[in-house]
Structure formats: structure tokens, C-alpha cells
Amino acid sequence: MLKVTDNAVNWMKEELDPENGQGVNIYVRYGGETQLKQGFSPALTVDTIPDDSKVFEYDGIDIFIKESDLWYFEDSELTVDVNDQEEIEFSDN
Numbered sequence: 001m002l003k004v005t006d007n008a009v010n011w012m013k014e015e016l017d018p019e020n021g022q023g024v025n026i027y028v029r030y031g032g033e034t035q036l037k038q039g040f041s042p043a044l045t046v047d048t049i050p051d052d053s054k055v056f057e058y059d060g061i062d063i064f065i066k067e068s069d070l071w072y073f074e075d076s077e078l079t080v081d082v083n084d085q086e087e088i089e090f091s092d093n
Helices: 006-015 067-073
Strands: 002-004 022-030 040-048 054-058 061-065 078-082 088-092
Touching: 002 054, 002 061, 006 061, 006 078, 022 067, 040 088, 061 067
Parallel strands: 002 078, 022 061
Antiparallel strands: 022 040, 054 061, 078 088
């Protein structure tokens, strides 16, 4: 379902810096470049983690997907990495 590289985790720590009780939310938005399901793509934000979320812990950072967005990631292996421009990049493996 989700793989986050060490480079992406380090980027999230430096750029997003979630506080206690918060995590990095990978959510579904309309449009965008990496479309696992036609018309939709993943995006990131920092938010409080809802109880019904799927949580992945990477080197001290909680990365989560809300239950309402899990449909998007089914039957896919999403990799989160950092590209040469130091930007988050999503790819479907």
C-alpha cells in the first residue's frame, strides 16, 4: 500500500515538521500528475490523526491515510520519494 523512502522521511521532518499529536496525511485530491485512479492523485498535509486512520510509522514520523481515502490506495503500492528538485514525488509500483 505505502512505501516511504528515507529521503522522503527526512524531507518531511525538515519541511513539514509535524508537532506532537500530528502526522503527515497522504490524502486524495482531484487532478494532479500521479493518478493511481483516473482523475485523482495523492497529496500531503500535516494534520491531527483521526482515530479511524491507517497509520504508518517511519523513523519517528506518523504518516497516515484517513479511512475515507483508503479506496484510492487499494491494489496499489505507492512510493513516496524526493526528486532531484528536492520535491516530494509519488510513483505507483
